[in-house]
Amino acid sequence: MTFKGVRIDDTFAEAFGMRATALIITADTARWARQAAVTMTGFATSVIGCGCEAGIDRELTSRQTPDGRPGVRVLLFAVSTAELQKQLQTRVAQCVLTSPGSACYSGLEGEESLRLGNALRYFGDGWQISKRFGAKHFWRIPVMDGEFVCEAATGLTKKAVGGGNLLIIGRTARTTRAAAEVAAAAIAKVTDVIAPFPGGIVRSGSKVGSKYKGAPASTNDAYCPTLRGAVKTALDPDAGSVLEIVVDGLTSEAVASAMRAGIAAIIKLGPKRGATRISAGNYGGKLGPHHYHLRELLP
Amino acid sequence: MRPLTFTLRQRPPQRLDLSPLVPHLLAGKSAGEIERIELQTTRRRVDVGAVFRLKMGDPEQICIVGGSDRFDHAGQGMTGGKVFIDGDVGIQAGRLMTGGRLIVRGNAGPWAASGMTAGEIEISGAVGDRLGGPLAGEMRGMSGGIVVVRGRAGGRAGDRMRRGTIIIEGDAGPYAGSRMIAGTLIVLRKAGPLPGFLLKRGTIVLGGGCDALSPTFVDCGDHELIAIRLLATMVEPYSKPAALVLRRPLTRLAGDMAVLGKGEIFVGTRN
Numbered sequence: 001m002t003f004k005g006v007r008i009d010d011t012f013a014e015a016f017g018m019r020a021t022a023l024i025i026t027a028d029t030a031r032w033a034r035q036a037a038v039t040m041t042g043f044a045t046s047v048i049g050c051g052c053e054a055g056i057d058r059e060l061t062s063r064q065t066p067d068g069r070p071g072v073r074v075l076l077f078a079v080s081t082a083e084l085q086k087q088l089q090t091r092v093a094q095c096v097l098t099s100p101g102s103a104c105y106s107g108l109e110g111e112e113s114l115r116l117g118n119a120l121r122y123f124g125d126g127w128q129i130s131k132r133f134g135a136k137h138f139w140r141i142p143v144m145d146g147e148f149v150c151e152a153a154t155g156l157t158k159k160a161v162g163g164g165n166l167l168i169i170g171r172t173a174r175t176t177r178a179a180a181e182v183a184a185a186a187i188a189k190v191t192d193v194i195a196p197f198p199g200g201i202v203r204s205g206s207k208v209g210s211k212y213k214g215a216p217a218s219t220n221d222a223y224c225p226t227l228r229g230a231v232k233t234a235l236d237p238d239a240g241s242v243l244e245i246v247v248d249g250l251t252s253e254a255v256a257s258a259m260r261a262g263i264a265a266i267i268k269l270g271p272k273r274g275a276t277r278i279s280a281g282n283y284g285g286k287l288g289p290h291h292y293h294l295r296e297l298l299p
Numbered sequence: 300m301r302p303l304t305f306t307l308r309q310r311p312p313q314r315l316d317l318s319p320l321v322p323h324l325l326a327g328k329s330a331g332e333i334e335r336i337e338l339q340t341t342r343r344r345v346d347v348g349a350v351f352r353l354k355m356g357d358p359e360q361i362c363i364v365g366g367s368d369r370f371d372h373a374g375q376g377m378t379g380g381k382v383f384i385d386g387d388v389g390i391q392a393g394r395l396m397t398g399g400r401l402i403v404r405g406n407a408g409p410w411a412a413s414g415m416t417a418g419e420i421e422i423s424g425a426v427g428d429r430l431g432g433p434l435a436g437e438m439r440g441m442s443g444g445i446v447v448v449r450g451r452a453g454g455r456a457g458d459r460m461r462r463g464t465i466i467i468e469g470d471a472g473p474y475a476g477s478r479m480i481a482g483t484l485i486v487l488r489k490a491g492p493l494p495g496f497l498l499k500r501g502t503i504v505l506g507g508g509c510d511a512l513s514p515t516f517v518d519c520g521d522h523e524l525i526a527i528r529l530l531a532t533m534v535e536p537y538s539k540p541a542a543l544v545l546r547r548p549l550t551r552l553a554g555d556m557a558v559l560g561k562g563e564i565f566v567g568t569r570n
Binding site: 026066067068069103127129130131132133134136138140146147149 | 525528
């Protein structure tokens with residue numbers, strides 16, 4: 001089907017269940033809260049090579065944070081609870097604890113919990129202070145600029161979804177990137193989701209397996225414009241560039257909302273300045289339990 | 300639904316034990332059964348009907364109209380619901396509470412909130428000694444919940460406290476926060492001599508300073524800590540003046556170095 005000149009494939013994105021958590025990072029200024037969040041979510045584009053997928057969900061005003069300072073909400077996704085715990089602990093310890101003036105709080109009320117301050121408190125070498133107020137439990141860890149305040153635990157959800165995706169196809173690299181940028185910007189406004197790749201966009205979409213032994217994934221040759229003619233292609237003759245947006249969300253509904261927002265933004269930009277076609281990646285529907293049909297996500 | 304109301308007929312002839320008058324013990328009881336509950340603390344029997352006029356209502360909300368310093372153990376062992384007392388109470392109000400809300404519109408005697416583990420207590424007047432403290436032979440005092448005293452508190456408030464928060468909006472007597480194991484004690488006005496005596500861990504905030512501070516506390520300098528800012532946000536619904544004190548720059552004193560020394564006293568003004 002075609003909407004305002006943009007062709008929408010009658011296909012679906014196939015996504016998988018994941019474990020996820022959320023954190024609120026605050027600092028004296030929005031700049032330093034953002035800095036800690038950016039550092040913590042670096043090298044977290046794909047569970048295949050990074051252990052987790054992470055990103056900034058949204059920025060928070062001082063009225064929206066527990067300590068009345070500017071903050072950032074960060075989401076982390078992994079394939080198992082153990083891996084999520086490991087990634088959370090390591091990343092907060094190395095990237096948030098170390099950032100000037102930072103504090104870290106639970107950003108999710110989950111059915112289960114992950115250790116946060118409870119795991120990091122030992123850095124205090126016996127000088128850490130436990131503070132409880134009602135149901136809230138915090139650790140105060142003395143550091144060189146004062147204290148690092150960290151909530152004892154954060155929530156875990158097992159209902160998270162990873163791998164919602166849009167394939168954005170255009171005539172040139174410039175117009176395709178423009179379409180991907182507006183889609184990524186629209187998705188960034190949706191809460192409870194992240195697009196973990198650089199700027200929310202990935203240019204190296206992959207297929208499962210490889211001709212080389214031991215490589216779990218390799219380039220998605222069907223969508224590589226330079227291989228058109230050499231392999232069984234999925235591209236039209238006028239397609240010159242393909243970019244992908246991968247979406248992870250705390251719920252299936254959040255992923256669907258994000259994909260809907262991305263599609264709407266691409267269609268609004270139109271085929272002359274943006275993409276000519278939108279598709280989605282799947283494995284025939286046999287691997288992932290979550291299927292997002294593009295026809296159901298149209299504006 | 301209207302509350303279950305007990306209206307005092309006259310000053311009781313002896314000290315009374317009001318611990319049976321809590322929501323979970325009155326649930327499902329008829330008016331007759333409630334009136335026959337014994338409250339005496341001597342050999343001379345006194346039951347509810349002899350002391351109070353009873354008006355049936357929701358047992359989750361208990362209202363006692365008319366207080367007396369002879370009303371001991373008011374709200375003791377509460378697990379939930381609300382008990383409102385329009386008047387004074389005697390010793391051990393809210394002792395061993397594990398939930399619910401106790402409101403006293405008057406003064407309370409010693410050992411209020413002793414051994415409580417959760418819930419809320421609000422006392423509009425003054426309280427006696429050892430607020431939240433343990434009875435003789437007990438190892439720890441209050442270990443959870445929040446207590447707000449709008450008036451002054453007697454000596455050794457927060458003695459051997461293990462967890463929870465006490466806010467005293469008036470003055471506190473000598474040895475406030477003595478032998479504290481953990482928890483938070485906030486005194487908005489002046490504390491008597493030697494606050495934090497043998498303090499192991501825990502936080503004491505003295506908005507109006509104190510008469511004399513033990514030399515076993517060491518000055519760590521003036522700080523604006525995030526944890527204190529967080530505490531201000533948390534206590535604000537219970538006491539706006541306490542939140543205001545916590546938002547000022549405070550001096551941190553670590554101690555008591557005579558014992559473990561991992562506690563802290565914050566003072567709003569240097570002594």
